[in-house]
Each structure stands twice: as C-alpha cells, then as structure tokens.
Amino acid sequence: MCGSCGCGSGAVIxxxxxxxxxxxxxxxxxxxxxxxxxxxxxxxxxxxxxxxAPDEFLDQDEPHAHHDHDHPRVLQSADSDRTIEIQQKVLxxxxxxxxxxxxxLRERAILAINLxxxxxxxxxxxxxxTSRELAGRMAISVIEGDxxxxxxxxxxxxxxxxxxxxxxxxxxxxxxxxxxxxxxGLDPPSGSIVVIENVGNLVCPALFDLGEEAKVVxxxxxxxxxxxxxYPHMFRQADLVLLNKTDLLPYVDFNIKQYMADxxxxxxxxxxxxxxxxxxxxxxxxxxxxxxxxxAPHD
Amino acid sequence: xxxxxxxxxxxxHELAITEGLVDxxxxxxxxxxxxxxxxxxxxxxxxxxxxxxxxxxxxTEGTDxxxxxxxxxxxAAVCHCRVCGQEFEPDGPIALCPCGSAEVTVLAGQDxxxxxxxxx
Numbered sequence: 367m368c369g370s371c372g373c374g375s376g377a378v379i380x381x382x383x384x385x386x387x388x389x390x391x392x393x394x395x396x397x398x399x400x401x402x403x404x405x406x407x408x409x410x411x412x413x414x415x416x417x418x419a420p421d422e423f424l425d426q427d428e429p430h431a432h433h434d435h436d437h438p439r440v441l442q443s444a445d446s447d448r449t450i451e452i453q454q455k456v457l458x459x460x461x462x463x464x465x466x467x468x469x470x471l472r473e474r475a476i477l478a479i480n481l482x483x484x485x486x487x488x489x490x491x492x493x494x495x496t497s498r499e500l501a502g503r504m505a506i507s508v509i510e511g512d513x514x515x516x517x518x519x520x521x522x523x524x525x526x527x528x529x530x531x532x533x534x535x536x537x538x539x540x541x542x543x544x545x546x547x548x549x550x551g552l553d554p555p556s557g558s559i560v561v562i563e564n565v566g567n568l569v570c571p572a573l574f575d576l577g578e579e580a581k582v583v584x585x586x587x588x589x590x591x592x593x594x595x596x597y598p599h600m601f602r603q604a605d606l607v608l609l610n611k612t613d614l615l616p617y618v619d620f621n622i623k624q625y626m627a628d629x630x631x632x633x634x635x636x637x638x639x640x641x642x643x644x645x646x647x648x649x650x651x652x653x654x655x656x657x658x659x660x661x662a663p664h665d
Numbered sequence: 666x667x668x669x670x671x672x673x674x675x676x677x678h679e680l681a682i683t684e685g686l687v688d689x690x691x692x693x694x695x696x697x698x699x700x701x702x703x704x705x706x707x708x709x710x711x712x713x714x715x716x717x718x719x720x721x722x723x724x725t726e727g728t729d730x731x732x733x734x735x736x737x738x739x740x741a742a743v744c745h746c747r748v749c750g751q752e753f754e755p756d757g758p759i760a761l762c763p764c765g766s767a768e769v770t771v772l773a774g775q776d777x778x779x780x781x782x783x784x785x
Contacts, residue, residue: 446785447700447701447783447784447785448783448784449781449782449783450694450781450782450783450784451780451781452689452690452693452779452780452781452782453778453779453780453781454689454693454778454779455776455777455778455779456682456685456686456689456704456777456778456779457682457685457777458689459685459688459689460685537681538678538681539678539681541681569678569711570678570681572711573678573682573711573712573777595759598758598759599709599711599758602709602760602771630767631759631761631767632759632767634767634768634769
C-alpha cells in the first residue's frame with residue numbers, strides 16, 4: 367500500500383498538454399517507471415523514503431524532503447526494552463514536501479489554490495467557467511485529482527487551461543508528493559494561478575497540506591445545509607467557502623441563514639461567497655478574490 | 666479481520682496516516698525491533714483513534730513494527746475565545762466558546778504525533 371494516500375498501486379499522473387509528456391511523468395496512463403508507490407511483494411510495507419521527485423526537480427531547486435530532527439533520545443531502560451522519545455508529527459514528511467512546494471511556488475510567483483469539495487458540487491464546472499472567462503486576463507492551470515479517468519481534465523483542457531491529471535486509484539486525496547510531480551508537469555508561468563482540484567471528499571483532503579497558498583471549499587445548495595457542522599475539520603481550514611448552485615435555491619430545501627450561522631461556527635475566519643458556476647451569478651466575486659492574490663510575475 | 670463493515674477502506678485517511686506512522690518510525694530507527702509505539706491524537710486532529718488502531722496491525726505486518734503495541738493518548742483541545750478572552754476545552758469538533766462565540770483560535774489539540782517508541 368502507498369504510504370501517503372492509502373492506495374493500492376499508487377497515483378498515475380497524466381499530462382494533458384500540447385507537448386510530449388516527460389518521461390518521468392510516465393506518459394499516458396502508465397505508472398512512473400521509477401514510481402515511488404510501487405509495492406514490493408513480500409515487503410509488506412511501503413516506505414515513503416523511496417519517494418523521489420523527478421531528477422530535474424532534485425537538481426534544480428529543491429532537495430528531497432528530509433525531516434530535520436534531533437537524534438532520538440533514550441529516556442530510560444526497563445528490562446531489555448528502551449523507550450526512545452521521538453516527538454515527531456506523523457505527517458511530517460508530507461508537511462516537509464508541502465513546504466518545498468510552497469517555496470517553489472513563491473520563488474516563481476505562482477498562486478496555488480487547493481480546491482476541495484464533495485463529489486458533484488461543481489468544482490470542474492467552476493474551473494471550466496473560470497478558465498473561459500479569465501482567458502487573456504489571468505493564466506490558469508489545473509492539477510486535476512480523481513480516483514479514475516481523465517474526464518474532468520479533458521473538460522478543463524477544452525475550456526482552455528493547461529491541465530495535468532492525477533489518478534489516485536483508491537486513494538482518497540492528493541498529497542504533496544503528487545502535487546510536486548504535477549507542478550513539474552505543468553511548469554506554470556510566473557504570475558499565474560494553479561488550481562489544485564482535490565479528490566471529491568470532505569474528509570481526507572483536510573489533513574494533507576499540498577503547499578497551497580489558500581484552501582477553498584466549494585459547497586453547493588443541493589448537498590444540504592448541514593455540511594459545515596458535519597465536516598468541521600474541512601470547513602475549519604477554509605480561507606474561502608464558495609456556495610455554488612445558488613440558481614437552484616428556489617427548488618431545494620436550503621436555509622441559507624442557517625447555513626451562514628453554522629459556517630460561522632465551523633469556520634469563523636472563512637469568507638463566504640455565493641455563486642452559480644452555471645449561470646455566472648456572483649462569479650465576479652471569485653475572480654476578484656483570485657485577482658487580489660495573484661503575485662506580480664517575475665521578469 | 667475485523668467486524669463486518671469495518672474495512673480498511675472505511676478508514677482511508679487513517680490508513681494513510683498509519684502508514685506514515687510506520688514510515689516515520691522505521692526511518693528514525695532503522696532495523697530496531699519496536700515493541701510499542703506511543704501516539705498522540707489531538708481531539709481536533711480529524712483522525713479517529715479507533716481507525717488507526719484498526720489499521721495498525723494491517724500496516725505493520727512484515728515491518729520492524731510487527732506485533733508492536735500501540736498506545737494512543739487523546740489530549741483535549743484548548744481554544745482561546747477572541748470575544749471574551751477565556752481559554753476553554755471545546756465540547757466536540759465544533760469549537761464554540763461557552764460565551765456563545767465562535768470567534769475562537771485553536772491553541773492545542775490539532776496535533777497528530779509520535780511521542781515515543783519502545784524497542785527491544
């Protein structure tokens with residue numbers, strides 16, 4: 367099993383692009399030749415220590431993630447057993463890699479957004495519209511995370527954005543290592559936006575830092591108004607909550623006042639914007655939010 | 666295997682987290698025969714201790730941690746209310762101050778960390 371996403375055979379990354387797929391991305395729908403998530407039969411345990419970013423990644427900018435730590439300290443001896451103090455975050459490796467992604471993005475003046483939601487709340491529709499309407503104004507590329515298929519990536523590509531598809535297999539979220547490879551595949555220009563469309567899931571993605579600048583949770587009125595209280599870990603981390611499908615409010619039982627009150631409890635610091643990715647209502651607020659955060663490109 | 670309905674796939678991020686735990690220990694202490702791992706799962710960490718316990722035996726099979734005990738402590742969360750200024754322990758995953766305010770900052774309880782291990 368994979369050490370970062372719990373998947374059986376590891377993520378498959380496919381670049382949908384106007385140029386040849388780099389060898390380290392593994393081409394179309396093939397695992398990387400040196401795929402770090404490959405499971406060794408009989409080994410029974412996947413060591414994240416074997417994860418390697420592409421060589422150019424290592425050579426150019428960032429050393430491979432290494433968790434800085436003191437040497438373990440032996441606390442006591444009891445019989446033949448020794449207790450060794452460790453004090454290390456379980457997700458330290460992912461967090462280290464996420465920090466490297468963050469540094470890489472900042473050096474290049476690229477804004478990365480981690481877009482999370484339940485399946486079917488409209489992430490891809492939102493990104494299609496955003497790609498079309500911001501074309502010529504802001505450069506957007508997308509890292510598309512799904513368990514299977516490149517259906518969403520093709521939709522984004524058709525809307526005009528560069529996109530890399532990450533298929534996580536049975537994995538339920540993207541992690542920082544997958545995003546590092548996705549970023550190298552996209553090679554986004556300075557001063558642009560990368561939207562990381564996470565796997566549709568309101569639980570697991572909340573735990574994995576990807577190196578993004580901001581977390582956006584997309585909710586929709588058709589999901590029901592109880593999501594902030596049911597999934598507080600996800601909503602608590604949101605910088606922005608987009609409430610989508612507001613064009614359907616007349617047809618669904620959704621108490622927006624209650625939703626706003628509940629969201630305030632779960633995520634007191636999050637901004638709420640109401641939008642319809644289908645009709646475009648309120649969408650300019652989303653574009654303004656993005657525009658305020660995009661750094662000036664480097665020369 | 667566990668009770669029907671309790672599968673690794675019901676605890677997907679706990680599975681990933683337990684794998685991360687095993688990786689972290691085997692990297693820090695390569696080759697050591699680990700007999701006990703002590704883990705701290707904060708009340709607001711978003712991780713279910715029982716799911717980690719369930720995954721632990723599966724994930725440690727064939728590793729230096731196989732057969733090791735898993736001891737989990739679950740420290741309460743501590744929050745600071747930005748309205749009334751008091752510190753409090755939230756009752757459940759929604760951090761609400763007893764004064765009714767939701768304007769709170771989480772001070773502790775989000776950690777998910779290995780505190781120590783015992784080796785033979």
